[in-house]
Amino acid sequence: MCKPQICRAKKRGKKCRPVPKAPILACTETMIELNFAKTADGLLPAVVQDFKTGEVLMLAYINRLAWEKTLATGKAHFWSRSRASLWLKGETSGNVQLIKEILVDCDQDTVVYKVEQLGGAACHTGYRSCFYRKVEGDGLSVCDQERVFDPAAVYGAK
């Protein structure tokens, strides 16, 4: 993992700790430019990961607007494909995702948002993670974890 110890201390307004003898991790800066032209619809995937546990909470899509809103506000924004509109995650449920760190991949066409998940659940079904099922044998094992919230109470009955 990336450990630019010097940069982090400065960012927090703290005095830099002595630079460790080895390994010295040199940081070089490049401009952030995601490759939105990679896909026909200008959407790139954003993996959302719990910043403490590393659990993958969800995956959603960003366009340039959602990306810029995320950087500007520190809250995860996406582009809703079903509603075709900007989507502040948690705008209805209150389960906002506070950005702790953003990673960018080698091709600059995918990002990882490391977040603090407010309300304890990312999934619209009420589960903590959208990935609450796993493949077992020829089927999907659905574990009756306790839901963090009742979807009908949060989003209204359908």
Next chain:
Amino acid sequence: MCKPQICRAKKRGKKCRPVPKAPILACTETMIELNFAKTADGLLPAVVQDFKTGEVLMLAYINRLAWEKTLATGKAHFWSRSRASLWLKGETSGNVQLIKEILVDCDQDTVVYKVEQLGGAACHTGYRSCFYRKVEGDGLSVCDQERVFDPAAVYGAK
């Protein structure tokens, strides 16, 4: 996280541990059917995560063929968008990804492959993870982590 204790013990051929009093985790089985019709090109994202550390190593795309090959072989297969062909990850580098667990999301249009990364590196640049850079201020911080391999030696000079 999913903890179907009863199922896991059985799978390993071991005697089941006493079922914990509370919470009792009931597992229900449903058929695995990913929603490949969700996208125009029939491709769905697959997040690849180190099964031990939780580090996100890469993201690539699967179609039905790649998904079936993955399930059948226990090795991560994708659909290469640039080559428009089935892609066994590691077919050139030898850095195959052995499937340890597969998670499926609420909409059945995204999967997480939890893998053992052979060769220690997932990225074609030689880094362990494709996400070797992070956003810092207005730029991307590229940390000179040591590369696990030299791309020219593995893929040939370009």
